[in-house]
Amino acid sequence: MKHFTKGFLFGVVATASAVAGAVFSFKKKVVQPIEEQEERFEENRKRANRKSHSAHHV
Template sequence: MKHFTKGFLFGVIATASAVAGAVFSFKKKVVEPIEDQEARFEENRKRANRKSHAAHHN
């Protein structure tokens, strides 16, 4: 029973760490580039809006 408990706990820890690594990797490879792209689009939209307002007020 002692070996089973050690093996079970090791398996649970290994599985949890593998899942955490997969989630972290997914976030780095998929989520962050999308968020960066959205931030660039938002900044460009703001810049274009300011430029448009400046062109019409002078």
């Protein structure tokens, strides 16, 4: 019974670490590039808005 408990606990830890690795990898490969792209769009929108106001202010 002692070997079963050790094996079971090792399996639980290994599975949890695999799931955590998959989530981290998904975030790095999919979520982060989308967030960076949205930040660039937001910055470009702000810059264009400032430029538009500046051009019409003169």
